[in-house]
Structure formats: C-alpha cells, structure tokens
Amino acid sequence: MTVLPPMVTADRVGLVACDHCGALSPRHPGRMTCPRCGGVLHRRKPDSLNRTWALLVAAIILYLPANLLPVMVTTSLFHKTHDTIISGVVYFWNTGSVGLAVLIFSFSILIPILKMGALGFLVVSVRHGSARTRRQRMVLFRIVEFVGRWSMLDVFVVALMAGLVRFHSLAMVEAGPGAAAFGAVVVLTMLASFSFDSRLIWDNDERCDER
Amino acid sequence: MTEELGACPECDALYRRRRLKRGETARCPRCGARLYGRSRIGPDQMLGLVTGALLTFIIANAYPIVVMQVQGVSNSATLSGSIVTLWTEGRRLMAVLVFATTQLFPLLDLLAMTALLSVAVRMRQGGATRPVWFAPLLRFLQSMRPWGMTEVFMLGVLVALVKLSNMAHILPGVALWAFGALTILLAAILTFDLRSLWDENGS
Numbered sequence: 001m002t003v004l005p006p007m008v009t010a011d012r013v014g015l016v017a018c019d020h021c022g023a024l025s026p027r028h029p030g031r032m033t034c035p036r037c038g039g040v041l042h043r044r045k046p047d048s049l050n051r052t053w054a055l056l057v058a059a060i061i062l063y064l065p066a067n068l069l070p071v072m073v074t075t076s077l078f079h080k081t082h083d084t085i086i087s088g089v090v091y092f093w094n095t096g097s098v099g100l101a102v103l104i105f106s107f108s109i110l111i112p113i114l115k116m117g118a119l120g121f122l123v124v125s126v127r128h129g130s131a132r133t134r135r136q137r138m139v140l141f142r143i144v145e146f147v148g149r150w151s152m153l154d155v156f157v158v159a160l161m162a163g164l165v166r167f168h169s170l171a172m173v174e175a176g177p178g179a180a181a182f183g184a185v186v187v188l189t190m191l192a193s194f195s196f197d198s199r200l201i202w203d204n205d206e207r208c209d210e211r
Numbered sequence: 212m213t214e215e216l217g218a219c220p221e222c223d224a225l226y227r228r229r230r231l232k233r234g235e236t237a238r239c240p241r242c243g244a245r246l247y248g249r250s251r252i253g254p255d256q257m258l259g260l261v262t263g264a265l266l267t268f269i270i271a272n273a274y275p276i277v278v279m280q281v282q283g284v285s286n287s288a289t290l291s292g293s294i295v296t297l298w299t300e301g302r303r304l305m306a307v308l309v310f311a312t313t314q315l316f317p318l319l320d321l322l323a324m325t326a327l328l329s330v331a332v333r334m335r336q337g338g339a340t341r342p343v344w345f346a347p348l349l350r351f352l353q354s355m356r357p358w359g360m361t362e363v364f365m366l367g368v369l370v371a372l373v374k375l376s377n378m379a380h381i382l383p384g385v386a387l388w389a390f391g392a393l394t395i396l397l398a399a400i401l402t403f404d405l406r407s408l409w410d411e412n413g414s
Contacts, residue, residue, distance in 0.1 A: 008225050010218035017218035020350045021409040024216055037346040037409060100373055138242045149360050156367025159309045163293020167281045175297055180304040202222040
C-alpha cells in the first residue's frame with residue numbers, strides 16, 4: 001500500500017469518506033449524501049463527544065441499580081433468595097467454581113467499570129491528550145468496542161434460568177429488576193462507543209503538528 | 212481520481228487502494244485499523260455457509276436447549292420459551308433485549324447476507340445488475356451487525372448449565388449442540404468483509 005505524504009487526511013484535501021461504503025466525495029456545505037450508496041455523509045460523526053458523554057452518564061447512573069437490585073430471585077420450598085451480580089460471583093467462588101467466578105466477575109463487574117472509565121478518558125483526551133499517546137488511545141478504543149458485548153453474559157444466564165427453573169412448589173427462578181438495568185448499561189455503553197468518532201483523536205493531533 | 216483513493220475509517224488518513232490476494236488484509240499505517248480485506252472464501256462459498264447457518268439457527272430455536280429434572284418432574288427450556296416467560300412475568304425490557312440480541316438480529320443478519328451474497332454471486336457471473344434494495348439493505352446490515360450476540364449467549368448457556376448442575380439433574384438438549392455449531396458458523400461468516408460487497412463491480 002502506498003501512503004500519500006504523512007498526515008494527509010481526506011478532510012484536509014476537502015474530501016468526506018462515507019461511513020457506510022467508504023467512497024470519497026468532495027465536501028460541501030449543507031446535507032451531503034454518498035453518490036455510491038446513498039448514505040448520509042458526515043465530516044465527523046455528528047455531535048460525537050456530547051452524545052458519547054450523555055450516553056456514558058446515563059450508563060453510569062444505571063450502573064447503580066444494576067448492581068444494587070437483585071438480578072435473580074430464587075424461590076424454593078422454604079425460603080426466597082435475592083441474588084445480585086456480586087452475590088452470584090460469591091456463590092460460584094464458594095461452591096468451588098473459581099474459574100467461573102473469575103469469568104463472571106470480569107464480564108459483569110470489571111469490564112463495565114473499565115469500559116466506562118476508558119470511554120470517559122477517551123472523550124476527555126480528545127481535547128487534552130498528548131499527541132504521543134494517540135496510538136495507545138486508539139488501541140484502548142478498539143478494546144472497548146470489542147469487549148463491550150460480552151457483558152451481556154449475566155443477562156443471558158438469568159434469562160435462561162428463569163425460563164428453565166419453573167417447578168412451582170419446589171423451585172422457581174425469576175429475573176429481578178437488576179438484570180434489565182444491567183442490560184441497559186451494556187446497551188448504553190455500546191451506543192456510547194459507537195457514537196464516539198475515533199478520527200477526533202487524530203484530528204486534534206494534526207492541529208498540534210501545525211503549530 | 213478518487214476511485215482508487217480511500218480514507219481510513221478510524222483516523223481519516225488517505226491511502227491508495229491496491230488489489231489484494233486472497234486472505235490478505237490492508238491496514239492503516241498510521242493507526243493500525245483494518246482498511247479492507249479479501250476473504251479467503253468467495254461470495255459463493257460464503258453463501259453456502261450462510262445457508263448452513265440458517266438451518267442451524269432453525270434447529271437451535273425449535274428444540275430445547277436443556278432439560279432439567281427435579282424429583283421426577285422434568286422441565287425443558289427453549290430460547291423462545293424463556294423469552295416468553297420473561298415477558299409474561301413483567302420483565303418486558305429484558306425480554307425485548309434478549310429477543311433482539313439472540314433471535315431477531317442474528318436472523319436478520321443471515322437473511323440479509325443471503326440476499327446480498329446472491330446478488331454478488333449473480334453479478335460476478337455477469338448479467339445481473341444491482342437491485343435498488345441492495346444499498347439500503349447493506350447499510351442496514353452494517354449498522355445492525357454488532358447487536359447480534361449469539362456467541363455471548365452460547366457462553367451464557369454454558370454458565371447457566373454449570374450453575375444448574377449443582378441444583379438438579381441436567382440433560383443437554385439438541386439446541387445446545389445447534390447453538391455451538393451456529394457460534395462457529397457465525398464466526399466464519401463474520402470474517403467476510405462487508406465493505407467488499409460495495410466494490411463488486413459497483414461503479
């Protein structure tokens with residue numbers, strides 16, 4: 001592949017790349033559509049940083065009920081247990097399934113927290129980050145995008161258990177309100193990472209180079 | 212002139228496109244993003260994989276994933292049955308979430324792939340032109356793809372099985388194997404670069 005002189009971007013030479021099909025078109029004011037695929041063209045994702053922030057804040061708020069409310073309610077002959085995400089991890093740990101405890105802890109607790117932290121850092125660093133870390137930030141963003149979906153794991157586990165364990169007088173498993181909140185956190189963080197335009201990391205860098 | 216130029220979707224750097232050999236991938240020299248690739252398998256073979264995945268999808272959804280026995284009483288769970296249970300118990304948001312990520316989006320993905328690949332195969336054989344729905348459908352498929360979560364669900368099933376095996380007698384159902392096969396098929400299907408469909412003698 002031949003690279004044109006370093007730092008030449010489509011934007012600099014007045015071109016806009018289509019987010020859908022990749023075709024380049026000349027930039028002009030007003031609404032632009034891609035001549036090849038008909039998709040709407042944007043120089044950068046519209047209102048990227050604000051949208052990412054808004055979705056991220058919503059996710060952080062919902063993260064509280066997701067962890068405090070029970071994700072699963074188990075009723076057996078004599079007692080009723082309310083399980084939160086953390087007590088689910090503890091259950092696996094105590095029953096000897098250490099591997100599963102670690103897996104669920106990573107997917108349901110560690111990854112969501114790191115993901116929200118990373119997205120927040122990425123948004124802030126678009127304006128205040130150092131040019132030298134741009135490649136590392138890019139790697140961070142890719143990890144965030146890749147890993148986000150796996151946090152749905154717990155939601156699926158609860159859904160399946162609720163569908164299966166239905167022995168009315170003996171044992172019943174029902175999904176708790178925390179599970180829906182947790183699912184919403186995953187969806188919101190995924191939306192937040194999709195609305196973040198990684199090209200902004202590099203745009204800022206170009207401006208630094210010019211000075 | 213702009214035909215042979217491309218911009219990195221992740222950092223906007225300009226590059227000149229080059230024809231790749233099968234299995235090769237072009238990466239952005241500035242940010243390392245995957246720019247475009249040429250799949251090891253062509254659209255016709257991919258169409259075969261997608262058809263296989265559709266059949267597997269039907270089996271995975273028609274049969275119980277797991278059968279559970281407690282004191283002589285047995286109960287089986289299909290994916291659809293579990294979703295209906297969530298809905299009727301008032302966990303509507305969760306029901307919608309599970310339905311969308313494990314049934315609706317994976318199915319739409321496979322159906323859209325079937326339609327788009329059929330067109331690509333026919334165009335390659337010459338003759339056919341691109342139908343009007345091609346571009347909107349491909350755009351839709353691209354934006355919908357991240358929301359299909361079959362592989363995550365598969366892992367969820369395994370975790371649920373371990374959890375339940377402590378409580379009762381568990382028999383894996385037909386759909387469990389079907390979901391396993393579907394996960395593998397989908398992983399192969401996802402290696403197909405959707406953007407390459409735009410280039411199929413598009414201009």
